[in-house]
Amino acid sequence: MLAGIGGLLFGYDTGVIGGALPLIATDFDWDTPFRKGVITSSLLLGAAVGAFLAGRLSDRLGRKRLIILTAAVFVVGIVGAALSPSAPVLVFFRVIIGLGVGSASVTVPLYIGELAPPSARGALVSLNQLAITLGILSSQLIAYFLTTTGQWRLMIAIAVIPSLVLGLGMLRQPESPAWLVEQEREDEAREILGRVRDRPEDVDAEVAEVQTVAREREGVSALFGPGVRPALIIGIGLAIIQQITGINTVIYYAPTLLESAGLGEHAAIGGTVVVGLINVLLTIVAINLLDRVGRRSLLLGGTIGMIVGLLVLAMSFIGQGDSIDHLHAGVAIAALCVYVGSFAIGLGPGFWLLISEIYPLRVRGSAMSLAGVTNWLVNFLVAISYLSILAAVGRPATFFGLAAITFLSFLFMSARVPETKGRSLSEIEMDLRGGEAGFTTSHGQVTSR
Numbered sequence: 286m287l288a289g290i291g292g293l294l295f296g297y298d299t300g301v302i303g304g305a306l307p308l309i310a311t312d313f314d315w316d317t318p319f320r321k322g323v324i325t326s327s328l329l330l331g332a333a334v335g336a337f338l339a340g341r342l343s344d345r346l347g348r349k350r351l352i353i354l355t356a357a358v359f360v361v362g363i364v365g366a367a368l369s370p371s372a373p374v375l376v377f378f379r380v381i382i383g384l385g386v387g388s389a390s391v392t393v394p395l396y397i398g399e400l401a402p403p404s405a406r407g408a409l410v411s412l413n414q415l416a417i418t419l420g421i422l423s424s425q426l427i428a429y430f431l432t433t434t435g436q437w438r439l440m441i442a443i444a445v446i447p448s449l450v451l452g453l454g455m456l457r458q459p460e461s462p463a464w465l466v467e468q469e470r471e472d473e474a475r476e477i478l479g480r481v482r483d484r485p486e487d488v489d490a491e492v493a494e495v496q497t498v499a500r501e502r503e504g505v506s507a508l509f510g511p512g513v514r515p516a517l518i519i520g521i522g523l524a525i526i527q528q529i530t531g532i533n534t535v536i537y538y539a540p541t542l543l544e545s546a547g548l549g550e551h552a553a554i555g556g557t558v559v560v561g562l563i564n565v566l567l568t569i570v571a572i573n574l575l576d577r578v579g580r581r582s583l584l585l586g587g588t589i590g591m592i593v594g595l596l597v598l599a600m601s602f603i604g605q606g607d608s609i610d611h612l613h614a615g616v617a618i619a620a621l622c623v624y625v626g627s628f629a630i631g632l633g634p635g636f637w638l639l640i641s642e643i644y645p646l647r648v649r650g651s652a653m654s655l656a657g658v659t660n661w662l663v664n665f666l667v668a669i670s671y672l673s674i675l676a677a678v679g680r681p682a683t684f685f686g687l688a689a690i691t692f693l694s695f696l697f698m699s700a701r702v703p704e705t706k707g708r709s710l711s712e713i714e715m716d717l718r719g720g721e722a723g724f725t726t727s728h729g730q731v732t733s734r
Contacts, residue, residue: 287458288396290451291352291389292413294359296420297444298382299328299533303557304428308437313372318672320372326669327376331383332390333661339391340654347468348396348461355392356452359385360445367442385448390637391657395650398641399461402482403709407575410641414634415568422561429558463646466495494711495646508648508655516643519701520652523636524660526694530591531687532628533664534671535560535621556618563622567629579706580635581698587631588695592688594624599684636660642705642713 302325309324310316335358343351362381369375393413401409427440465474471492478488508517574583597620601613644652675683705713 286412287451287454288352288393289412289416290447290454291355291393292416293420293423293447294444294451295386295389295393296417296422297424297447298359298363298386298420300421300424300561301428301440301444302328304424304432305437305440308432308435309372309375312435312437313375315372322669323376324372324379326665327379328383328386329661329665329668331380332387333383333658333665334380335384335387335389336391336654336657336661337387338384338654339388339657340651342388343392343395343654344464344467344650347464348392348399349455349458350460351388351392352396353452353455355385355388356448356455358382358388359448360452363441363445363448367438367445387657387661390660391650391653394637394641395653396461398638399463400459400477400481402487403707405576406642407580407638407706408572410638411568411572411575411634414637415565415572418561418565418568418629418633422558422565425558425561429555462491463495463649466492467646471496491709491711494709497711508652513645513648513652516645517652517655519643519703520640520656521659522697522701523632523639524656525663526697527632527636528660528663528667530588530628530632530691530694531595531667531671532625532632534667535625560621560625563626564629564633567626568633571630571634574630575634575638576706579704580639581702581704584631584635584639584698584702585695587627587629587633587635588691588698590627590630591624591632592691592695594620594622594627595684595688595691598624599681599688602680602684639702639705643703646711 306321306324310321315321315324335355339351339355342354346354358381362378362383362385365378366375366382369378394410397410397413398406424440427443431437431440459477459480460473462474462477465471465477474492474495475488478491479485482488482491571583571587598617601617601620605613640653640656678686703713
């Protein structure tokens with residue numbers, strides 16, 4: 286839960302700009318679409334760089350120390366942004382905040398995944414996704430209550446509190462046992478595992494597994510070798526899919542969409558809060574199901590729900606003008622809730638959980654970093670092009686297009702993504718490499734070969 290505060294900051298800092306941006310644009314006289322885009326997207330570019338750096342740094346410094354460093358970056362960026370005297374200075378400090386967001390997006394699920402026991406790894410890693418949704422919801426609630434006051438600096442500054450809690454709290458937390466074994470500090474790793482594993486024999490077995498794969502540790506070039514390639518394709522594919530299916534365009538532009546659906550400005554922000562609440566509640570449902578139903582089933586089922594939501598959303602705008610009637614507006618909002626809720630059950634937690642599980646230990650930090658960079662760059666491209674596409678082709682065509690992309694994504698995941706429920710990280714690695722550690726039967730049980 287403490288490491289998951291990194292996810293809370295991830296969600297809050299990406300979501301708060303929705304409510305703060307109109308006030309910032311007016312305050313600094315940057316009220317043009319391009320300048321607003323610069324303010325918004327600067328964090329996303331910083332996040333791509335932060336995710337890129339996080340992989341190598343987590344392997345060199347350790348997961349725990351990098352999370353502490355990330356918390357310090359958050360503090361510097363947030364304080365600087367809140368006190369910015371001009372828009373260019375604000376953009377600079379939003380890039381700094383983005384470095385923290387990108388680092389947290391990679392390091393937090395990596396740390397939790399390596400510390401958690403296999404039987405509860407899905408729920409524990411997905412606490413990070415729950416924290417992200419809570420961060421987004423918190424930013425939406427604060428925007429709802431503070432927008433009328435004009436206090437955009439306070440909206441940004443509030444995030445310094447969880448940043449300090451994260452940094453100071455992590456000082457007393459253990460390091461990742463897998464990283465300690467890599468550093469040949471097995472005694473420390475056994476001590477930590479003894480506190481978080483049910484049986485003593487599990488500790489020795491896990492240390493031995495990690496030692497086996499750690500001996501094969503290679504450089505970044507190994508990312509593209511035949512042994513890693515299946516996991517790399519899955520991770521990069523999921524990173525792209527999570528963004529091109531449109532979720533962050535909905536998060537960033539939900540007030541604009543709801544306002545165009547006939548709601549007033551303040552009511553549109555209130556509607557966004559409802560969507561954020563559904564995001565949180567369905568993420569809690571997913572956490573309770575990931576270690577029971579499995580990652581793959583929720584991923585595929587959630588994607589089907591997203592397709593349905595997008596199709597209904599597209600149809601609700603057919604034949605409507607700039608603003609639609611109350612009936613179609615109600616259908617559009619309901620479809621939006623189905624879409625976001627389905628994402629929260631499947632792709633939301635599924636992507637971050639799976640990339641913390643599928644990569645070999647010898648390249649895990651670098652591979653998660655590559656997936657994170659891809660995710661943030663695609664996020665940036667989708668966010669910066671969404672409004673232009675919407676204006677060029679209209680709302681029905683935009684959402685029908687997203688539905689088609691989501692369907693193709695479903696086919697990719699159905700063909701490629703394995704089930705990882707209840708399996709050790711070393712077993713997953715050996716299976717993806719075609720090794721002899723085990724395989725998953727049709728009933729989801731792991732059997733020795």
